[in-house]
Amino acid sequence: MKILIVGAGNMGTTYAESFLLSHSITKNDLLILEKTTEKADFLKEKGYKNVISEPNDKISRVQLIILAVKPQDTEVLFSILKNYILPSQTVLSIMAGVKIQTLKNSLGTSKVIRAMPNLPSQIGMGMTGFTADESVSRDELFFVQNLLNTTGKSLYFSEEEKIDAVTAISGSGPAYIYFFMEAMIEKAQEMGFSHSEAELLVTQTFMGAVHLENRSNYSCEEWIKRVSSKGGTTEAALNIFSNEKLTEKIGNGLDAAQKRAKELGE
Known part of the structure; x- marks a missing residue:
């Protein structure tokens, strides 16, 4: 599976490194969208070949899109991303407070997973709670959970409102x-x-x-x-x-x- 990580902040880079260390994917299968030049250059120096600064057609070639950006940065980004996202792609969001329905409306897709990791994910000791829209298949959910577990442990909840409680308990x-x-x-x-x-x-x-x-x-x-x-x-x-x-x-x-x-x- 090819994966796009949008945002190379703490969690974005944590995911990239954890996925690679666990051999879940290779660097050839990982695409990173990072608009900050310094961060993009740093990633390239570390051997990440597929780093882009603006959304382009490469986004349409991945199967999983991970949104690891701050909620306040999404309005403009989503309006552009929407042009490249396909109905077959799965979107995993770790943005605090942003509901699944908001993501579906903003990105024009239904296959959305919402997760809340915490800081110890950086050392493989994290705790992540996650939920998903009913259109996400069992296999897709299983694959994403395996990815989340590379950073620690995870719990699935069928009720989205529990993610706000997860934020209060393990996120914060x-x-x-x-x-x-x-x-x-x-x-x-x-x-x-x-x-x-x-x-x-x-x-x-x-x-x-x-x-x-x-x-x-x-x-x-x-x-x-x-x-x-x-x-x-x-x-x-x-x-x-x-x-x-x-x-x-x-x-x-x-x-x-x-x-x-x-x-x-x-």
């Missing part, structure tokens, strides 16, 4: 983790540790906790009980979190993210 999720980590690092420094010491203490704790949870059948609640002891240090911290209604506040934040994702699609 890494920022919430970094926020909590930064708060712990800052407090560790207040307790007398150097920045490098604080960073190591916190990052290794997060990494170890996640790996431990992944390798067991225990729930997070069960792990919390295993770390805690009656009248101990962990319980003292958890009591503060509970009194401050931290769980409720986290939920409110996720609700706000989901609401904003829906607003972007309106």
Whole structure:
């Protein structure tokens, strides 16, 4: 299958490299549309032969078109792309908030898949939620899922509205983790540790906790009980979190993210 990636930003280049590393495609089968001269030149220096700066007839020769551009950059681009897209081609969009129906109307095609990856996709540890129009065949969906899985793991949802929730949970999720980590690092420094010491203490704790949870059948609640002891240090911290209604506040934040994702699609 020949693939076009529109946009050579973080996710566009992540997909290109992941597809090639997994031997899903070769460089001869990959076409990249990148209007920024510096990025296009950089790709060519890395051995990407098929790099174009403007839409042309080559687009009609691919089977899958991946839209990895910002939503605000699409109005002019879509009006031009529409002239080259065929009904037989499948379109995969990773643009936040842009609904399948909007893509169908803008591009004049029905075979549309909408996905929401996250930042760890850059190191093969990503989480992607995706959905598709009913006109996308089972084989096409299976092929695209295999491509998405080269960057980590993926989940298919038949209900498109769940993609806004995916955006709030896993799409934006890494920022919430970094926020909590930064708060712990800052407090560790207040307790007398150097920045490098604080960073190591916190990052290794997060990494170890996640790996431990992944390798067991225990729930997070069960792990919390295993770390805690009656009248101990962990319980003292958890009591503060509970009194401050931290769980409720986290939920409110996720609700706000989901609401904003829906607003972007309106």
